[in-house]
Amino acid sequence: MNAPEPAADCLFCKIVAGDIPAEIVHATDTVVAFRDVNPQAPTHVLVVPRSHYETAADVAHWEPSAAADLVIAAAAVAVKEGLGEGYRLVFNTGPAGGQVVPHAHLHVLGGRALGWPPG
Template sequence: MQRRRAAANLRGMAEKTLFQKIMDRELPGEIIYEDDRCVALRDINPQAPTHVLIVPRKPIPSLDDLTEEDAPLVGHLFVVARKVAEQEGLDRGYRTVFNNGPDANQTVDHLHLHLLGGRRMGWPPG
C-alpha cells in the first residue's frame, strides 16, 4: 500500500491531474461552484439526472492518502455538497460517494466526492 501511495504522490507531482487541468481552465468542464478550497463540476458520464463531482484543489490521490490535516478539507467537501444539492433542487434526497481504488471504480487519481440525485437510489449500491 505504501508503494502505491508513493507512486501516486510522485505522479501527482510530475503532472497535473485531469481535475487540476479543469480547475486551471486548461480543459473544458462545467464548473457550477468554486471557492478557495474546492470546485464542483458536472460529471461527463452522469449516473443520475444530477451528478456533480466535488473536487479539492489540493491534489490528494485517494482516501488512502488522507492525513489528519486533511480532515477540515474533507468536511468542507460535504458542506459544499449540501450547498450544491440545495442549488440543484435536490430536496427529496441525494447520495454522496467516494470511490477508492480500482475495485471501487476510482478512475482519476485525485480525491473527489460524487453528489448524485434527481432519482430514487437503489440499495445496495454497486
C-alpha cells in the same frame, strides 16, 4: 504539511486550474464542483479538492478541513440543484473501488430514487 503541488498529468488538477473546460456549478477557495461527463443519475456532480490528493482518506489525513469542505460543498450543490428529496454522496477509492481518476472526488448523485445496493 503544505498542500501538495498539482499533478501535471491529473485530469482534475487541469480542470481546477482551468486548463480543461468543465461545467463548474460551485467553487470555493478549497474545492471545485463540476458536472460529471458520464452522469449516473439526472444530477451527477463531482466535488474535488483544489489540492491534489489521490484518495478521500489522504485528504482527511493531510488536510482535514478540506475533507469537511468537500461535504459542505456537496450540500450546497444539492441545494442549488434542487435535491431536497434526497441525494447520495459517494467516494470511490482505488481501482477496485471504482475510482477512475486518481484525484480524490466526491460524487453528488440525485434527481431520482436511488436504490440500494448501488450499482
